Amino acid sequence: MLPHTHAQRALVAGAAGAGDDGQKLTINGDYETRNANPGTADGVYGFFLRTDGSVMACAWSAEATSWVDIGVVQEGGAGGGSAPDVDMNGGGSGGEYDFTLPVTVDTMRGMRSLTLQFNRGDDPTEVAATFCAVNSIPSSSSRQVEDFVRQQLGGAGAAPAAPRVPTFKHFPISGYLDLSTVDFSKVIPKLVSNNDALAAAAAAGTGGGAHPLTARDMASVQELVSVLEATSRYHSSTVPAAAVQALVSVLHTWPVDMLLPVVDVLRIVVLHSDGAEVAARVSLPALLLASIRQALLAPNGRPVVLIAARALFNCFKYMVLREVMTPMLVDIVAIVRALLEYNHETVKFAASVLAFNVASCLTAQHKQYLDSLSGTGVGDVSSASGAATDADMRAVVALVDAVGHYLAADVEPDVLYKLVVVLGTCAVMSPTVAAHERGASVPTKLSALVQAERVKANAALKEACMELNGFLSSA
Numbered sequence: 001m002l003p004h005t006h007a008q009r010a011l012v013a014g015a016a017g018a019g020d021d022g023q024k025l026t027i028n029g030d031y032e033t034r035n036a037n038p039g040t041a042d043g044v045y046g047f048f049l050r051t052d053g054s055v056m057a058c059a060w061s062a063e064a065t066s067w068v069d070i071g072v073v074q075e076g077g078a079g080g081g082s083a084p085d086v087d088m089n090g091g092g093s094g095g096e097y098d099f100t101l102p103v104t105v106d107t108m109r110g111m112r113s114l115t116l117q118f119n120r121g122d123d124p125t126e127v128a129a130t131f132c133a134v135n136s137i138p139s140s141s142s143r144q145v146e147d148f149v150r151q152q153l154g155g156a157g158a159a160p161a162a163p164r165v166p167t168f169k170h171f172p173i174s175g176y177l178d179l180s181t182v183d184f185s186k187v188i189p190k191l192v193s194n195n196d197a198l199a200a201a202a203a204a205g206t207g208g209g210a211h212p213l214t215a216r217d218m219a220s221v222q223e224l225v226s227v228l229e230a231t232s233r234y235h236s237s238t239v240p241a242a243a244v245q246a247l248v249s250v251l252h253t254w255p256v257d258m259l260l261p262v263v264d265v266l267r268i269v270v271l272h273s274d275g276a277e278v279a280a281r282v283s284l285p286a287l288l289l290a291s292i293r294q295a296l297l298a299p300n301g302r303p304v305v306l307i308a309a310r311a312l313f314n315c316f317k318y319m320v321l322r323e324v325m326t327p328m329l330v331d332i333v334a335i336v337r338a339l340l341e342y343n344h345e346t347v348k349f350a351a352s353v354l355a356f357n358v359a360s361c362l363t364a365q366h367k368q369y370l371d372s373l374s375g376t377g378v379g380d381v382s383s384a385s386g387a388a389t390d391a392d393m394r395a396v397v398a399l400v401d402a403v404g405h406y407l408a409a410d411v412e413p414d415v416l417y418k419l420v421v422v423l424g425t426c427a428v429m430s431p432t433v434a435a436h437e438r439g440a441s442v443p444t445k446l447s448a449l450v451q452a453e454r455v456k457a458n459a460a461l462k463e464a465c466m467e468l469n470g471f472l473s474s475a
Contacts, residue, residue, distance in 0.1 A: 031056050034067045059474065065447070068470025099152055116145070124149040165367055168471065170464040171424030172363045176316040177353045182268050184225050191261035192218070198254065210253045217246040221265070228268050228275075239275040248282050251291050256298040260307055263291065267311035276318035285325045285332075288312045292335055302344060309339055309350040316357040326365070329395040332358055337402035345412060352418035355403050358395070359422040366391040366429050396433055400426050404437065407445040409452035416449070417461045424468040434472055443472050 029037045031048035039046060039060025046067060048056050058067035098119045118127045128146035131137070137145070165172060199212040213221070224243035227233075247262050254262065266284065269275035279285075292308045295301030312332070315321040325332065336358065339351030369390040403419040411419070423442060427434040437443075446469040449455045455462050 027055065034058060035065075038065065039067070059470070066450075066466040066470065068467065068474070101152065103148075116149075118149060120153060124153065165363065165370065166428045166471070168424065168428070168467050170460070170467055171421045172428055173356060173360050173421050173425050174364065176313075176357045176360055178271060178314045178317050179310050179353075180231075180268065180271055180314075182228075182264065184229060187261045187264050188222070188225060191221070191265070194254075194258040194261065198258065208255075210255060210258075211250070213246055213250065217243070220246060224269070225265070228265075228272060234272050237272070237274070239269060239272055239278050241278045241281075244269055244275065244278045245282060248284065248287060251287050256295050256304055257300045259291065259295075260303045263288075263304060263307045263311055267307060267314055270311065270314045270321060271317055273318060276315075276321050279315070280320045280324050283324060285312060285315050285321060286328060288315070289328070289331055289335060292338075296338055296342070302342075302347070305339070305342065306344070306347050306350055309335075309347065309354060313350065313354040313357050316361060322361055325361070326392075329358060329362065329392055330398055333395055333398040333402050336399070337405075340402065340406050345415075348415050349412065352403075352415040352422075355399060355422045356418045358399055359425040362391040362396055362399070363425050363429060391429065393430065393433070396426050396429060397436055400433060400437055400440065400442075404440050404442050404445070407442065407449060409449060409454060413454060413458045413461050416455070417458070417464060420446070420461065420464045420468055424464065424471065427468065427472060438472055443469050446472075 027049050028034070028046040029048055031050040034046070034048045037046070041060070046058050046060065048058060048067070050056055060067055099117065101116045103114055103116050114131075116127075116131060118124075124146045127149050128142045131145055132142045195212045195218065198210050201208075201210070202212060220240050220243035223240050227237050227239055230237060244266070247266055250262055251259065266279070266288075270279050270284065288308050288311050292305055292312070295304040295308060298304075312335070315325060332354070336351050336355045339347055339354065342348065342351070400423060403422050406419060407416070407423075423437060427437050446465045450462055450465050450469075455465065
């Protein structure tokens with residue numbers, strides 16, 4: 001759904017009348033059953049009454065065979081279940097807007113004289129998209145309207161508004177997922193057992209260069225575990241850096257089948273704010289990537305693949321580690337692809353969480369970059385000069401390619417949902433990315449998905465598929 005700026009709310013309220021008298025909306029049916037009333041052609045618009053009495057403006061997507069939400073029509077004087085009255089001036093006089101301009105346009109109902117209203121702070125793209133949608137103007141004309149709005153803003157000496165990222169119900173995503181559950185009563189005995197076995201092998205001269213942790217190291221690890229178990233004190237406790245460094249030191253030398261408890265402890269370390277600081281200093285994300293690559297090649301490496309993937313997606317919790325990972329996002333996406341190809345459902349789920357966090361990081365960086373263009377935002381990730389930097393579009397496109405291949409009905413719904421919202425998050429970042437998704441047959445795959453029984457049974461997944469398909473068909 002497009003963001004509801006003041007101008008958009010007014011446009012939806014003020015220009016959506018079905019007739020030239022502009023007094024009433026033509027309601028096409030109830031919102032909950034809107035798809036039972038299909039549009040007559042791709043791109044036509046309809047208005048549906050919601051249970052709270054408001055009206056949703058929608059556009060029909062022939063490819064998705066569904067109505068795609070555009071915006072909520074501002075309520076007028078009517079209440080209950082009837083269509084709201086519509087004030088053609090947006091609920092007030094034209095003086096409420098910086099620009100009130102008469103325009104004559106060719107709509108799906110023929111040539112009409114309409115009023116285009118907007119303010120200096122409004123986004124021309126959003127103004128044009130909403131104006132075209134609510135007036136049944138073909139989407140192909142949206143660029144002309146946008147150019148006209150920009151011309152008016154330029155003539156008034158106003159700088160064009162910074163571009164914005166379209167917002168829908170399911171994407172773009174924000175925030176980061178993590179996994180904090182752990183049973184140290186099982187992890188630590190396994191670590192001790194593996195360390196003892198390596199010590200015995202080293203004493204016998206069969207260790208193969210795998211050096212065990214010293215008694216001092218093990219004592220430090222026990223201290224670390226005590227800190228990690230006291231979750232209520234994370235805000236004030238500190239992580240013993242020596243323990244983290246000791247655990248990191250064995251990632252390169254211990255056999256893969258003995259690394260599981262080591263990686264599991266590190267998985268929790270990065271969820272502690274001070275632990276994340278220590279992990280950043282030793283470049284833990286890069287070491288985890290190397291561990292995953294090594295484990296993927298080992299016949300007995302699956303447990304480490306899974307836990308290292310979880311540790312890697314946990315690294316996204318704190319900014320200090322996200323800053324470390326930003327230059328390596330393309331490499332992380334390559335691991336996402338490898339994990340999605342792995343023949344194990346739990347590993348695939350971890351891959352989908354990792355993809356989710358990568359997408360969230362990229363879109364946050366992109367939004368903050370756009371904000372920096374208008375001087376309204378503070379970047380999560382900045383360049384060495386202190387200026388906000390845009391997301392690495394190589395990583396965005398690589399992520400689309402990595403997850404788009406796995407849009408299939410046999411994928412677990414929880415995994416599939418994350419992949420769909422990742423694609424949606426990437427698509428709204430740039431028209432180029434949206435075009436890339438269309439070229440990669442994402443709309444075709446989404447259309448097939450919504451017909452699958454297991455997708456139909458998952459309301460959120462089906463809705464996300466339809467939402468993304470609708471966006472791609474109109475972007």
